[in-house]
Amino acid sequence: MTTACSVRVRGVVQGVGFRPFVFRLARANTLAGWVTNAGDGVEIHLEGAPEGVRAFLDKLAAQAPPAADIAGIDVEPAPPTGAQEFVIRESVRGGALTTRISPDLAICDRCLHELFDPSDPRASYPYINCTDCGPRYSIITGLPYDRPQTTMARWPMDARCAGEYHDPASRRFHAQPVACPACGPQYVLRSRGDAVRGDDAVRRAAGLLRDGRIVAVKGVGGYHLACDARDAGAVRALRERKFRKEKPFAVMVPDVAAARALADVSAEAEAVMRGPARPIVLLPARVTLPGIAPDNDELGVMLPYAPLHHLLFACGAPDVLVMTSANRSSEPIAYEDDDALATLDGIADAFLVGERPIARRVEDSVVRVDGEPVMLRRGRGYAPGAVAACPVRRPVLALGADLKNAITLVIDGQAFVSQHIGDLADYEARCAFGETVRDLLAMYDVPLDDLLVVHDAHPQYHSSLYAAELPCAERRAVQHHRAHVASVMAERGEWDRPVLGVSFDGTGYGDDGAIWGGELFAGSVASGFERVAHLRGADLVGGDAAARHPVQAAAGFVEQLDDRPDLCAAPFAFPPWYRDVVRLLRSRTRTFTTTSVGRLFDTAAALTGFTRAISFEGQAAMWLEHQARRSVPVDPYPCPYGDGELDFRPLLAAVVRDRVRGREPAEIAHAFHAGVARAVCDACVSLAALRDLDAVVLSGGVFQNRLLVRDVSVQLTARGLAVLVNHAVPPNDGGISLGQAALAAMDARPCTSSRSR
Ligand code: ZN
Ligand code: FE
Numbered sequence: 001m002t003t004a005c006s007v008r009v010r011g012v013v014q015g016v017g018f019r020p021f022v023f024r025l026a027r028a029n030t031l032a033g034w035v036t037n038a039g040d041g042v043e044i045h046l047e048g049a050p051e052g053v054r055a056f057l058d059k060l061a062a063q064a065p066p067a068a069d070i071a072g073i074d075v076e077p078a079p080p081t082g083a084q085e086f087v088i089r090e091s092v093r094g095g096a097l098t099t100r101i102s103p104d105l106a107i108c109d110r111c112l113h114e115l116f117d118p119s120d121p122r123a124s125y126p127y128i129n130c131t132d133c134g135p136r137y138s139i140i141t142g143l144p145y146d147r148p149q150t151t152m153a154r155w156p157m158d159a160r161c162a163g164e165y166h167d168p169a170s171r172r173f174h175a176q177p178v179a180c181p182a183c184g185p186q187y188v189l190r191s192r193g194d195a196v197r198g199d200d201a202v203r204r205a206a207g208l209l210r211d212g213r214i215v216a217v218k219g220v221g222g223y224h225l226a227c228d229a230r231d232a233g234a235v236r237a238l239r240e241r242k243f244r245k246e247k248p249f250a251v252m253v254p255d256v257a258a259a260r261a262l263a264d265v266s267a268e269a270e271a272v273m274r275g276p277a278r279p280i281v282l283l284p285a286r287v288t289l290p291g292i293a294p295d296n297d298e299l300g301v302m303l304p305y306a307p308l309h310h311l312l313f314a315c316g317a318p319d320v321l322v323m324t325s326a327n328r329s330s331e332p333i334a335y336e337d338d339d340a341l342a343t344l345d346g347i348a349d350a351f352l353v354g355e356r357p358i359a360r361r362v363e364d365s366v367v368r369v370d371g372e373p374v375m376l377r378r379g380r381g382y383a384p385g386a387v388a389a390c391p392v393r394r395p396v397l398a399l400g401a402d403l404k405n406a407i408t409l410v411i412d413g414q415a416f417v418s419q420h421i422g423d424l425a426d427y428e429a430r431c432a433f434g435e436t437v438r439d440l441l442a443m444y445d446v447p448l449d450d451l452l453v454v455h456d457a458h459p460q461y462h463s464s465l466y467a468a469e470l471p472c473a474e475r476r477a478v479q480h481h482r483a484h485v486a487s488v489m490a491e492r493g494e495w496d497r498p499v500l501g502v503s504f505d506g507t508g509y510g511d512d513g514a515i516w517g518g519e520l521f522a523g524s525v526a527s528g529f530e531r532v533a534h535l536r537g538a539d540l541v542g543g544d545a546a547a548r549h550p551v552q553a554a555a556g557f558v559e560q561l562d563d564r565p566d567l568c569a570a571p572f573a574f575p576p577w578y579r580d581v582v583r584l585l586r587s588r589t590r591t592f593t594t595t596s597v598g599r600l601f602d603t604a605a606a607l608t609g610f611t612r613a614i615s616f617e618g619q620a621a622m623w624l625e626h627q628a629r630r631s632v633p634v635d636p637y638p639c640p641y642g643d644g645e646l647d648f649r650p651l652l653a654a655v656v657r658d659r660v661r662g663r664e665p666a667e668i669a670h671a672f673h674a675g676v677a678r679a680v681c682d683a684c685v686s687l688a689a690l691r692d693l694d695a696v697v698l699s700g701g702v703f704q705n706r707l708l709v710r711d712v713s714v715q716l717t718a719r720g721l722a723v724l725v726n727h728a729v730p731p732n733d734g735g736i737s738l739g740q741a742a743l744a745a746m747d748a749r750p751c752t753s754s755r756s757r
Pocket of ligand 2: 484505701
C-alpha cells in the first residue's frame with residue numbers, strides 16, 4: 001500500500017544542508033517524491049509505505065543537520081503522483097518569503113581537515129566550505145537561498161565542484177558557496193602597488209604580521225585590522241592610526257589552549273567560543289598585553305572562524321593577533337574592497353583582499369559568559385536569527401535607539417533582530433542603518449501598507465526622524481527605558497507576567513522630556529509599564545554632551561551635597577575648566593534635568609580619579625568597576641530609598657569624604673558599587689511587597705557591570721525575588737528594538753500613538 005503526504009518545515013532550514021539530509025532520509029526509507037526550498041521554508045512530498053513515511057517523520061526533526069533550527073513541521077495528506085524516485089527540485093519563487101536566513105557559520109571540522117590535507121584538491125584553499133559550514137547571511141543577495149542569489153554567482157563551478165554539488169552522497173550536495181582553487185575566488189595581497197595572489201598572498205601576509213606590520217584582512221562580514229598583539233609598537237601604531245586611544249581590542253588565537261594562556265576559560269565559555277557562531281568571548285584576563293585592554297580585567301578572545309584565519313596561523317602569523325573591525329574611530333566596519341582600500345589607506349600597511357564580495361556588513365558578535373552567556377553585541381553568527389516569537393499578525397519594524405543601533409523585524413509572529421549597526425550620530429552608520437532597513441524589508445517582501453513602524457520617543461533621534469519618512473501604515477513611539485525592560489520579557493515570551501523592571505543606563509528620553517536613566521517600573525509587556533521610582537534628579541550641563549566628560553557630569557550631582565570641597569584642588573584635581581561648568585550650572589545655562597545612573601557612575605569615577613575625557617562610551621564606569629574589583633569587600637555607602645526616589649546624596653557625600661581622608665580609590669569604588677546595589681535591592685524589595693510582585697528585570701547599559709549585577713542578583717534572590725536579565729539581545733541599546741517591537745505589538749499603554757498622515 002502506498003500513502004502520500006506533503007510536509008512543510010519552517011525555521012532555519014535553507015543553506016544548512018537540509019535538502020540533502022531530507023534526500024538521504026527519504027531514500028533510506030525507500031520513499032519517492034521531492035524536496036524543494038520554498039519562500040517560507042522547505043516543502044517535501046513523500047510517497048511510499050506507511051511505515052517508511054512514519055520512520056521518516058520520526059527522524060526529520062531528531063536527526064536534522066546541526067545548523068538547522070526547526071520552528072515548525074506541518075504534515076498533510078496529499079494525492080499520490082506515482083513518483084518513482086526521490087529528487088531535489090529547483091527552488092520555487094514566489095509566495096510568502098518568511099524562510100529564516102541562516103547566520104554565517106564557522107568552518108567545520110571536516111572542512112578544516114581537508115584544508116590541511118595536502119592531497120585534497122581544496123588543500124589550503126581559503127574559500128573551502130560545505131553544507132555544514134561557511135558564509136550564509138553575508139553572501140545572500142536574495143531569497144530563496146540558491147547560488148545565483150549569492151555573491152558566488154559570478155564563479156561558475158568547474159566539473160569537480162559541480163559533481164559534488166549535484167551528488168546526493170557528497171557533503172557539498174547543494175552547498176551554495178562551493179568552490180575550489182580551479183574555479184573559485186582567491187585572496188590577493190596588495191601592498192605598495194604590488195599584488196600577489198593565492199597561497200603566496202597568505203604566506204606573505206603572515207610574514208608582514210610577524211614583522212610588526214598592520215594588515216587589513218577581509219573576513220566573513222567585513223575587514224579586520226590585524227597585527228601582532230604582543231608587539232607593543234605595532235599595537236601603539238594601530239591605535240594612533242585608527243584614532244582609537246583606549247577602547248579594548250579583541251584578539252584571535254589559533255586554539256583554546258592559546259586562549260587559556262591569556263585568560264580563564266570556563267567550560268561554558270569554551271562551548272560558546274567553539275560554537276558555530278564563533279563570537280568574541282570576554283574572558284577574565286590572566287596576563288596583561290600592553291595596550292590591548294587598558295584598565296580592564298577582561299580580554300575579548302575569539303577563535304579562527306574563516307578558513308583564511310587558520311591558514312594565516314599555519315603560515316606562521318603571530319599566535320595572538322589583534323583582530324579589530326577595520327574602520328576609522330567609530331565608523332561601521334568596512335566591507336567593500338574599494339571602500340576599504342580608500343578609508344584604510346594610511347592605517348594598514350597591506351591588504352589581504354578576498355575576491356568573494358560581501359553582500360552586507362556583519363561585525364563580530366561579543367558575548368560574555370558569566371555562568372550563562374549574555375550577548376553584548378549581536379552580529380556575525382547570530383544575525384539575522386529569530387530571537388523570539390511575538391504574538392502579532394501584522395508586520396512590525398522597530399528601529400531601535402541611536403546608540404548601538406540594531407533593528408527588529410517581526411513577520412509572521414517571529415522577531416528577527418538585525419546585526420549591530422552602530423552609533424547613528426555617524427554618517428556611515430546612518431547609511432548602514434538605511435541599508436539594513438531596506439534589506440530586511442525587501443528580503444522578507446514586507447507589505448508596507450500593513451507595516452507598523454516603531455521608534456524611540458526621542459523626537460530628535462535620527463531613527464525617529466527616519467521613521468517619520470518611512471511609508472507605512474502606522475507609527476508608534478515607545479519610551480526608551482520601558483523598551484529595555486520589555487526586551488527581557490520578549491526574549492522569554494512572557495507577555496503577561498507582571499514584574500518590577502529596573503532600567504539603568506546613560507540616557508533616554510523620558511515622558512517629561514528629561515534625560516532618564518535610573519528608572520523603576522511595574523507592569524507587564526501586555527499591560528504596559530508604570531514608572532514607580534527613579535534616581536533623584538540632578539542638573540546636567542550640556543545634556544547628553546556631558547557623557548564625554550565625567551567631571552562635567554559630576555557638577556550637577558555634587559552641587560546637591562552640603563559639603564563641597566574645591567574639586568580643582570588635591571586630591572580631586574579636576575581640570576580648571578570645571579569652574580566654568582559650575583558657573584554655567586548656577587546660571588542654568590544649557591542645563592537639563594537627569595535621573596541617569598550612567599551619569600551617577602561617571603560622577604563617582606570623576607571623584608575617584610577619572611578626570612579626563614572618555615574616549616569610548618561607558619569608559620568611566622568600566623574604569624570604576626575595574627578599580628572596585630581590586631578591592632576586598634567593604635561596607636556599602638548609604639543610598640537610601642524612600643518615596644519613589646533613590647537618594648544619591650549620602651552616597652556621593654561618602655565618596656567625597658573618604659577621598660579627602662585618603663582612603664584607597666579601589667575601596668571607595670567598591671563601597672560605591674555596593675551602595676548602589678543595596679539601594680536597588682531596598683527599592684525592589686519594598687516595591688515588590690507593595691505591588692505583590694515576585695520577579696525583577698534588570699536591563700540597560702549599566703547592567704553590563706558584572707559587579708553590580710552579581711551583587712544585586714545575590715541580594716534579590718536571597719530575599720525571594722526572581723532576577724531576569726537579557727541573554728539573546730544585549731542589555732545595552734542593542735536590545736532596544738526588540739523591546740520596542742514587543743510593546744508596540746502588545747498595544748501597551750505607554751506607547752504614545754501617532755497615526756501617520
Ligand atoms: Zn564544512
Ligand atoms: Fe538605553
